Structure formats: C-alpha cells, structure tokens
Amino acid sequence: MNRLLLSVLALIALSVCCEGHSDIDLPSGKIINGMPATIEQHPYQVSVQTLLGPHFCGGALIKENFVLTAAHCVEGRSALELKVRLGSTSWAYGGKVVLVKSINVPNDYNSDTLDSDVAVLKLIFPVILTSKIRTIELAVSEPVAGTNAVVTGWGNTVENVPSGSLNLQAVEVPIVDRADCGTSYNPFRSITERMMCAGTAGRDACQGDSGGPLVANGQLVGVVSWGYGCARPNYPGVYSSVPALRSYITQVTGL
Numbered sequence: 455m456n457r458l459l460l461s462v463l464a465l466i467a468l469s470v471c472c473e474g475h476s477d478i479d480l481p482s483g484k485i486i487n488g489m490p491a492t493i494e495q496h497p498y499q500v501s502v503q504t505l506l507g508p509h510f511c512g513g514a515l516i517k518e519n520f521v522l523t524a525a526h527c528v529e530g531r532s533a534l535e536l537k538v539r540l541g542s543t544s545w546a547y548g549g550k551v552v553l554v555k556s557i558n559v560p561n562d563y564n565s566d567t568l569d570s571d572v573a574v575l576k577l578i579f580p581v582i583l584t585s586k587i588r589t590i591e592l593a594v595s596e597p598v599a600g601t602n603a604v605v606t607g608w609g610n611t612v613e614n615v616p617s618g619s620l621n622l623q624a625v626e627v628p629i630v631d632r633a634d635c636g637t638s639y640n641p642f643r644s645i646t647e648r649m650m651c652a653g654t655a656g657r658d659a660c661q662g663d664s665g666g667p668l669v670a671n672g673q674l675v676g677v678v679s680w681g682y683g684c685a686r687p688n689y690p691g692v693y694s695s696v697p698a699l700r701s702y703i704t705q706v707t708g709l
C-alpha cells in the first residue's frame with residue numbers, strides 16, 4: 455500500500471468518530487446550517503449528560519421510562535454517572551432531570567465499525583408526558599431515498615470548532631440511498647444494513663448531536679452515529695437505522 459493511501463486512511467480514521475474527538479483541520483461546512491428550534495416542536499428530544507457535567511449526547515424518548523441514544527455515547531460509562539434532561543429547549547436548564555437506572559447495548563454493537571450503534575437507557579422512573587415531553591414512535595421501515603427528515607441537537611454548528619448550541623437546533627436532511635452512501639465512504643468505512651445515511655452538502659448533524667433523533671413522517675428513523683467531518687460534500691451523516699434495530703429496541707423496552 456502506498457504512503458498517501460495510508461495517510462488518507464489514518465486521517466479518515468481520525469475524523470469519523472466521536473464526541474470529544476479533535477477533528478482534523480479541513481474546510482468546514484457549517485447541526486450545521488440549522489435553525490433554532492423549540493422543545494415543543496421536538497418534544498421527544500432529550501439531552502444525555504453526566505451527573506455533574508454538561509450535555510454530551512442527544513437522545514429520544516421512546517417510552518415514558520426509556521431513552522434511545524447511541525452506544526458510542528455511553529461506552530465505558532456506568533448508568534450511575536448519567537442523567538437526562540427532558541422538556542427543555544436549552545440543554546443547560548429547565549425541563550425535568552431524571553437519573554438513569556440501566557444501559558442496554560446490543561451484543562453486536564461494534565465500537566470500531568459503529569455497527570448497531572444504539573443504546574437504550576432505562577430511566578429510574580417514568581416521566582409524565584406534557585406538551586414538552588412526548589414519546590416518539592419507532593419507524594417500521596426505512597424511508598425511501600430523497601425523503602426529507604429532520605435531525606435535531608445541541609451539537610456543533612461549525613465543524614472542528616467547539617460551537618455547541620445552548621438552544622436546540624434543527625435541520626432538514628434528505629435520506630440518501632444506502633448503496634450511494636456506501637460508495638461515498640468506500641473503501642474507508644462500510645455502511646452496514648444497520649446504518650442509514652442522510653444529509654447533503656452544508657446540512658448535517660455534527661459532534662455533540664450523537665445519539666439524537668432523525669425523524670421522518672413523525673417517526674423515529676435514525677440515531678445520529680458518525681460522519682466524515684460534518685456537512686462535507688459527498689459525505690452524508692451516518693445514522694443507526696431504527697427499523698433495522700427495532701426488534702432489539704422493542705425487546706428491551708417491551709414496546
């Protein structure tokens with residue numbers, strides 16, 4: 455293998471993953487190009503936080519006592535050190551804060567490939583649903599390519615810059631055909647059957663949005679998982695596919 459290919463591989467490996475990661479310095483796209491949103495518009499959105507610390511990942515309320523997030527968000531963490539904030543447009547104050555009782559991750563979650571990147575957090579008690587705290591239904595099938603979906607979160611608004619937003623942001627992103635997405639990421643990463651892609655140049659999720667919801671037709675279709683940088687042309691955001699992982703999620707939650 456030649457050196458150039460090796461260094462490109464290394465750069466990609468460095469930049470595809472995860473929160474807290476320092477990305478390489480390449481042109482930035484600028485929830486990139488989103489709009490401020492309110493929790494009433496996305497009442498299923500939650501912020502996953504450490505007990506004393508700030509927001510670090512998003513999540514979605516799928517049952518009164520269960521939150522769906524990304525497995526890579528909670529890897530190496532114990533339920534005891536987590537809390538979620540629900541029902542607030544700001545991740546930092548307001549709404550309700552609930553502790554986490556247990557973390558459930560599918561056996562086939564792979565932290566290298568990010569295959570099956572979902573985690574189901576069981577809350578210590580069921581929350582009371584209001585206009586700001588609502589569950590979202592799990593999609594049964596993946597929307598066809600071109601369908602508009604919306605991704606929300608408090609993550610970075612500029613790639614490579616700690617630019618997380620205090621106010622929830624939302625951006626509309628088109629679902630991208632899985633095979634086309636696979637071609638974009640080939641040969642560096644593979645897009646498995648448990649992944650879905652969405653986004654277009656300039657519109658994407660970014661660091662800090664992980665675990666958050668991708669919603670189409672009022673249903674939860676994806677969980678923010680990874681991407682090459684953020685909002686770069688030809689590199690859509692990659693999501694864990696809720697339809698593909700549905701049976702695991704329903705088994706844990708009894709949904």
Ligand code: ARG
Nearest residue numbers: 472473661662663664681691
């Ligand atoms: N892994 C990132 C996180 O932990 C999410 C990256 C999503 N990137 C993207 N381009 N859609 O917050």
